[in-house]
Amino acid sequence: MNGYKPPDDIWTDVLGRRDAALYLGLAAAWGTAFVATDAALDAVPPVPLAAVRFDLAALALFAVVVATGRTLRPRGWGDWSPILVGGLCNIGLHHALLFAGQRTVPPAVAATLLGLVPVLTPAVTRFTRPDERLSPAGVVGVLVGFGGVALIANPDPSNLTASVGVGLVLASAVVWTAGAVFTDESDAELGGLALQAWTLLVGALALDAGTLVVPGQSFAAASFPPVTTAWVLYLALVPGALGFLLYFRLLDRLGPIEMGLIEYVIPPFAALFGWVVFGETIGAATVAGFAAIVVGFCLVKADVLRRRLRAWTDA
Template sequence: MRTKDWLAFIALGTIWGSSFLWIKIAVQEIGPFTLVALRLLFGVLGLLVVFLFARPELPRTWRMLLILTLIGFTNNALPYVLISWGELYIDSAVAAILNSTTPLFAMIFAHLYLRDDRMTTSRLIGLLVGFVGIVILVSRGLGSNVRFNLAGQLAVLIASVSYAGTAVFARKTTQGISPVALALVPLIGADIFMWMITPIVESPLSLPSLPITWLAVIWLGLLGTCIAFLLYYYLLHSVGPTRTALVTYVFPLVSVVLGVIFLNELLDWQLVVGGALVVGSIVFVNTRS
């Protein structure tokens, strides 16, 4: 990769990896639905600025608008809420590692729905190793508050499944759509949905009052959503999907380091071994494919 590709790659891994820290900080004051609604709002505002400069062609059919709206729900609103809610009960490092299982779930969906992306022996081995890692990580929640710990981990895993299913669905249905439009239109639909349900789910609506919470929200919206999407699509076109997917290995490491340093999260053998198995399984699958 060229120098600017490496810089984009490192920036994307750092931004996405740090997002779990900022989510953990934000949900200490505001609810997960409010956080997601605000995060999407700042993400939309940032992408609107990009849209005004790039002037990409927008989808012109109701069918495509419906598809992009669905993608906004399954790739933004739903997983963002699940991860934010999950981090009420689990460490940010655990959330990041569990979320990094997305490529493993994507293999299953791709095998079922894409003719050119079938399951292989190496992928099956990677899937099984990754599953063992998940079991070890989940076992961390078998101590105190077992019900909420397991629920939080399950929420993040469901978010990963949602990301994976959406990736396969989008690959089949959004060919030829501008990357900026593909990022912006789903976000608009997702944010409208979030502002419709947030006042109902989290009533009375409580906005952030602490500067650190606003910093977290703005970081998640402008960097974790807007800039991250732009870097992701840049790498996708510059170095291809396989190399871009390697960023999955970066953000668990970033999140673990930040969680231990700034949030005093526990670094125990289950986190180290389980995390190593999950990340190692993804590395194995990609290097063997």
């Protein structure tokens, strides 16, 4: 029968579309997070902001785990390994560096600077997971995308403060890459929801400790007027609890290289949200950088796009 697909192909297509929808939704949520963070940093220093965000996010996920009767206790190293790596790298250190950098780097630029992640991830993954690698077209695509990142970032050597901020954001990208590559849930026995709750808690506790030892980053230096509180709650529940639950689920299914590419999808959402909320302008260099990122992403995903186009034309 024309157009008939075997059951396996049907389920592959359905799962692929669901993952694509979740991927796009995650990119949108994390794009808004850059603008929400920028707004909250007016009243809360970077480390306390990251700490309270993930304190609340972890609490929300633990509440869901308990309410739904899921198993909560990690059972061994197969559970603790992704909890510790993801918590310390992707939650703790990454957000401390990122939020500190965002004090001098605009949200859309910070989001775009994380485009270093898709460049670093294949290189690191090549040594840790030899079966996952980019095609030659994919390598070109990553380089083109990074060119777009550099075009948008445009660091100014004469502005030392801004340059330090750029450096902090790029350092956060390195830490994120390490967390993504070395987080392995293949031996985990704990359910995904409980696993992510513990991961957020480990990151939150690391950030809480940071408020005690990093000068100028104590909760005493923070204030929470109503508008700031609303931004913090949004950060905790949407990009935080829900966003990281989606991220680690997709990371387990798609792998670090595929998930690293999400950093090329986030910046347009960050720029759009910044324009809507704060009226931030988008210059010609930013538009050109976005175009380069789109071209790079298409090159990386060339095989998938060709298969989709062939399926549509054959239907």
